[in-house]
């Protein structure tokens with residue numbers, strides 16, 4: 001086991017550190033920074049021309065990637081909805097033959113997600129698996145597949161696969177949008193260039209992060225909250241999920257806009273709040289940040305902005321390189337993975353195998 005951990009104390013930490021390589025493989029040969037084009041061998045141009053709406057079905061971390069992708073698709077004017085796959089068969093959202101159902105699953109084996117795929121197919125939808133595992137059940141049961149190529153992930157807490165899922169889904173969103181509208185967006189080249197820089201940007205975070213100091217500073221806290229808007233909302237949920245599952249501390253993520261509608265009642269001087277800024281109505285998130293500070297809560301801002309009011313008012317800053325706003329959430333999430341890891345490590349938790357949890361849930 002020591003050998004496969006490659007000198008790292010935990011698989012999770014190894015996998016966090018493997019992200020630059022994983023992301024390079026996820027994008028390899030799939031983007032063109034000169035033309036701004038997405039080049040997916042699996043999906044020649046025009047493949048998605050008839051798609052009218054998209055449902056993203058997934059659980060856990062993969063659901064957060066699905067939510068992230070829904071926001072990227074909605075921003076392109078494409079009706080897209082993210083569902084927890086466990087709810088999909090209960091809620092039964094209507095599907096048509098022009099509905100594309102994207103199953104997002106690291107393992108390709110999660111029972112609830114497989115069930116959602118079967119329901120969608122039976123109702124006549126097209127299905128596409130976005131997965132890390134070649135030959136998994138999801139790839140066999142869906143019409144098409146897009147592989148993450150992130151490499152094996154052993155830690156129960158998903159890390160590199162989330163980054164690769166969002167990256168693959170960003171490529172797919174751009175391709176789907178181009179197919180539906182028949183034109184390449186004027187911003188596509190900027191996005192492709194940012195995706196090409198992503199491995200280096202993640203490496204910069206791994207080399208410079210102060211996440212461990214934050215974890216030490218707030219080790220004695222009561223609870224940990226995470227807030228964000230737009231694509232930073234699923235990142236807030238993912239930051240909290242990672243934190244709670246490996247540290248066993250109370251952690252919750254919220255849409256920043258939700259704060260006033262309940263969560264603010266929980267905020268005290270011993271509940272640090274991680275505020276995620278990705279260029280999506282940052283002004284509003286700044287005012288939420290001030291609201292929690294007025295209740296005494298320390299704020300850790302995750303931002304690429306080095307000169308704004310955010311930096312001036314935050315108690316701490318976890319810095320991310322400046323990038324395209326659509327993928328800034330991937331970078332913010334890497335900082336939050338590191339915070340969760342160091343917090344759990346200080347508490348000496350069994351990081352790779354948290355109690356009561358499994359890497360792959362094959363029962364409903």
Ligand code: G6P
Pocket residue numbers: 059060061062104105106107108109110113156157158357358359360361
């Ligand atoms: C379990 C794992 C999570 C994962 C979820 C969905 O809960 O512990 O890390 O996000 O299942 O798994 P999948 O393989 O479908 O992505």
